[in-house]
Amino acid sequence: MGAIQLKAVEKWFGDVQVIKGVDLEIHDGEFVIFVGPSGCGKSTLLRMIGGLEETSRGEILIDGRDVTPEPPAKRGLTMVFQSYALYPHMSVRENMGFSLKTAGAPKAEIEEKVNRAAAVLKLEDYLERRPKDLSGGQRQRVAIGRSIVRDPTAFLFDEPLSNLDASLRVEMRYEIAKLHQNLASTMIYVTHDQVEAMTLADKIVVLEFGTIAQVGTPRELYERPANLFVAQFIGSPKMNVMPCATQAGEVSLAGGRGMAYSGARAATHLGIRPEHIEVGPAGDGAIDGTIDVVEYLGADCFIILDCGALGQVTVRVSGETQLAPGERVGLGFPAERVHFFDADGLAIR
Template sequence: MGRIELQGVRKSFGALEIIKGIDLTVGEGEFVIFVGPSGCGKSTLLRLISGLEEATDGKIVIDGEDVTGKPPAERALSMVFQSYALYPHKTVRENMGFGLQVARAPKAEIEQKVAAAAATLQLTDFLDRHPRELSGGQRQRVAIGRSIVREPKAFLFDEPLSNLDAALRVEMRLEIAKLHRRLQATMVYVTHDQIEAMTLADRIVVLQAGQIEQIGSPIDLYQKPANLFVAQFIGSPKMNVVPCAGGAGTVRFAGGGEITLPHAREAVAHFGVRPEHIALTPAGEGVVEGMIDVIEHLGSDTFVYVEVPELGLFTVRIVGHTRFEPGETVGLRFDLDEVHIFDRDGQAIGR
């Protein structure tokens, strides 16, 4: 169980429309992540699913039942927030079982479900501790455990890792991935973090200004973005995009240089290539050339920033190190199997 359907869902606050007609189906056991820039409506959409916000129009259907007008308590969903919201005076055991206690579940049932959730989340040894005695990652696991014991139809996560430091985010990201694999539960997750979205999701929903730009697997969105917005939003560092002209199977760049792409036509206005699909060459050997502005050494990878006259700054990703130095003039060669072209409206032109 746990199939969620949104049918023409809209949400307005007065005259301001935030969600502009969303149609989406989340399959049973699927892990779906909402991403988009601040203000795009991703958290509002999650709150509409949970019942914390009331839809202005449209239907929300869970397991075939229209729950659009129902309060959160009647939707059998569980939400994990950015804030842990634990009771400081209660132990981990008491925090995790509090919802069942309020629902007047039998004591034996509460103990059994809390013990099972604690084992799943590796919290068994911490059941008698208070939140102040736990790390940030452990507190977030307690918050997740509090949701698990209720055995919801689906889990909703609203940026649950954003309050953690970098190391704990990695740890908790792995914990959530393992949890999804063990529970096989439906999960809908909101984040602004590219790595979380790419590593956790079965499908990613990219939102902009209250509308869906593209839905797909992480690899599909990365390799086949539908438009310029998705192309530059998915991926870190983002895709290099520069103006160009096209026609008769050729893409031409301002300042000189051209490449052959059989599907290029007159409508081509933008050329895109990801940093890892560019090779540095000595001056005069690339499609275009420019001067190295900055080199960032990250150990396993090196990022080289090349300023190309009339086109702008290109980011180049190199595995390992580079022999080139800042201030050198270099050529850029593109992997033609991995480049992207877009029309004047920013829509991708497929091969």
């Protein structure tokens, strides 16, 4: 079992509060990812769960047991860090089995668990090599294997792919996704990379200045952000957000044309994803803009437009587009794709 619950947990460093009363429930077998900007408290929260940081207030429960005062060794968790921290003088086999050896496990048990972990991680051919003879991705797999042999209640990952280049990150994302499918263990993963979050997570926890901005599946966060912060943090390119005014069943944009509005309260901001904007002749749609830059990415193009008082707007279109800088175009906002936010930044459903 690997159910983890946080009850009003807080973390203070002197007079500075970095975790501000977080409540969270993680179910057994879930892959949960903490994301947020630098300084939001995601690594601190992970370290509190692992027992590497003391919890100032609140409770941390693992399978219903309060582990808040317990040291890391008694929590049954294992942590994979950004740094591999492998012993350079030991082979892969010795590195993976070292924690079991120091715990006094029988040699036969160590060999069985190391071989099983190596099979899961496709490391059978590297067991007798030293870390210096491995690639970055292979070293990270060894670090993960060192955790697997301990048969933990849950895995904690603290930005494990940050030291890898782009191609290895893609490869290791696949390896970690397959690992979760094979082990069906609870995994909590910290990253600043939203691509990792969107592709790996069952559930994403978006943190903002020590509080939870929203919890949900990747699809829920992308399609139904609860507030402006989540709307602009999740998604690449980020959601276009522009000031608006609502009155008498209509929303108006500076220099634009009126649109119908049926929200329950007044909206101050309109948001729309780049791929949901329709491009047409100037004078059509909600607003007009002048193309500043066309970023060609192969299958897609990002069109960045100057929309006057509304600022820059980014549109995602097919890579086959013939649009060019300097053109004046109209931008349509399909009603079912538009998001509205109030003066407090909260989504209006």
